[in-house]
Amino acid sequence: MGTPHFLVIPLPVQGHVNPLMQFSQVLAKHGCKVTFLHTEFNHKRANTAGASHDNNHEGSQIKLVTLPDGLDPEDDRSDVLKLLLSMNSTMPALLPKLIEDINALDVEDKITCVVVTINMGWALEVAHKLGIKGALLCPASATSLASAACIPRLIEDGIIDSEGRPTKKQEIQLSPDIPMMDTENFPWRGFNKTFFEHLEREMQTLELGDWWLCNTTKDLEPGAFSISPKFLPIGPLMSNESNNSSFWQEDTACLQWLDQQPPQSVVYVAFGSLAIMEQNQFQELALALDLLNKPFLWVVRPSNDNKGNNNAYPHDFVGSKGKIVGWAPQKKILNHPSIACFISHCGWNSTLEGVCSGVPFLCWPFFTDQFLDTSYICDVWKIGLGLDKDENGLISRGEIRKKVEKLVGNEEVKARSLKLKEKTLNSVGEGGQSSKNLNMFINWAK
Incomplete structure (x- = not known):
């Protein structure tokens, strides 16, 4: 096998772009190739904010590519639902061609794995159809991913209704070793019906990923890992690189x-x-x-x-x-x-x-x-x-x-x-649990 080649695709908001860029830097340090997909709008924005202008980071290990998000330049991208619907209707059709172009440039090391953040599950579907492996990198806590994974069970047990609202005020435990959780505090609180339904579908789509990588450690939230064997703690992702994906100019x-x-x-x-x-x-x-x-x-x-x-x-x-x-x-x-x-x-x-x-x-x-x-x-x-x-x-x-x-x-x-x-920090040190998990993931990708 050649070198693993990852295509990484974050939801285009700062809180998803950052951990996926940190993850990319870690993969590059392990000798993997990474192609990082920005939306055209965000790529322009990061460049305007003074992020690095070349398309390569870490030598040539991380290449940047772009696709349009389907919105007009003046559209409001802080309306996340609007952004999601637009990306869902335009990007899946464009991704296979992009993958083909990337592979044509790098015949020796074609894309072996697609990694997405939550809300970008459509890309796992595209990869799946092309016979490419996939994984999720969750930018939130493992516990909040665990609660989203439990949605069908929570509805079945009558803890929330079909629109995600708690049926009554109470504290519950998702599993015996997860702390008690106020049902008001589920991560989808305040979502409207459309958004909640989107989340339900998204969780099903994300099942296509072989791994749900979590930017956390086994010690920080030990209970969350009992929910699914897909969960793999590989955090904290701490890169010492300058943040070359910031949307605003940093005041140093x-x-x-x-x-x-x-x-x-x-x-x-x-x-x-x-x-x-x-x-x-x-x-x-x-x-x-x-x-x-x-x-x-x-x-x-x-x-x-x-x-x-x-x-x-x-x-x-x-x-x-x-x-x-x-x-x-x-x-x-x-x-x-x-x-x-x-x-x-x-x-x-x-x-x-x-x-x-x-x-x-x-x-x-x-x-x-x-x-x-x-x-x-x-x-x-x-x-x-x-x-x-x-x-x-x-x-x-x-x-x-x-x-x-x-x-x-x-x-x-x-x-x-x-x-x-x-x-x-010991988790990501030599011999730490997160380091071992990361090595296991990279070997799997090979």
């Missing part, structure tokens, strides 16, 4: 600013690439940061579209102790000695990055799997605290201040965070 000047702050003094605030905060909550957060009387680094993302994040700062906001940036090199920030805690939406990528940096969390989940991740952080690993809303549904400045004061300087939480960091 904030690292010099961090160098000037005392150790473990800075409150880092960032809510990922999709969450949008309502205006009055945004203002409350701004005033809370003034109130803290600590240095803070706050990522306020540039607006993606015309309706996005154009929040106005309150007129009495001073912000003199802080720095506000549009987009930031998050891994480097979290590993900086001046960071005291991380106010996060608790998406899985941010959760892993925080865990691998040993930084305590203040959890502020918005949607999908973030509530589940929050319960791991607060109740299972005990490395963070949740924020409670007041009677108006706001997280008040007083609440933020109270929780920051409770968290920063809490030696027990800090000690647990550092212990979990060590354990998690």
Whole structure:
């Protein structure tokens, strides 16, 4: 056999592109060939943001190719359902030709395996028809993948209805060794009927993948792996490469600013690439940061579209102790000695990055799997605290201040965070469980 050649296809949102690019870099380090498929729109966007302009990473091991997503340039791609439907109706017809072209250029090492993130299962169907093996790389936690895999059973047991809504308020266990889960916190909470039906179909399509690779470790969420023999923990995917797939220009000047702050003094605030905060909550957060009387680094993302994040700062906001940036090199920030805690939406990528940096969390989940991740952080690993809303549904400045004061300087939480960091990073070290699993996967692909 020649070298394994992977065609990797992420859903074109930042939280899927990043882990799949990290995975590609790991495969390349193991001597595999990787072809990374961007949508044309995202490829342009990443290039505009100053990502690397050549089409090759890691020498020539990672090649970039593109296909159109079927939308017009001015369409709103933050409407994920619209994007999915468009890709589903245009891309499957174009993929076989692309695979043929890639193989024609590389007759010795044709594509041996297609790896997708969730919502891109159509590509596994195309690969299956062409006799090419497939796998899923799940960008969320293994537990949230496990809960989606249990949808038919949850409906059958009457825990959720056919549209994914809980039939009553209760806590359940997906399996004896998974922590109790509030049925309100399933990752599809807030989805409409169309989206939930799409998810049901998607889970069936993903069965075509021989493996469901999870960016996690056996120790972080041991119970999830009992759900299906397809689950394989290969995380945390930590690449030290610069992020050449970011959609926004990263502000690296904030690292010099961090160098000037005392150790473990800075409150880092960032809510990922999709969450949008309502205006009055945004203002409350701004005033809370003034109130803290600590240095803070706050990522306020540039607006993606015309309706996005154009929040106005309150007129009495001073912000003199802080720095506000549009987009930031998050891994480097979290590993900086001046960071005291991380106010996060608790998406899985941010959760892993925080865990691998040993930084305590203040959890502020918005949607999908973030509530589940929050319960791991607060109740299972005990490395963070949740924020409670007041009677108006706001997280008040007083609440933020109270929780920051409770968290920063809490030696027990800090000690647990550092212990979990060590354990998690050991998984990808020499002889660690995730490293062994990854080698097994690569040998399978060969």
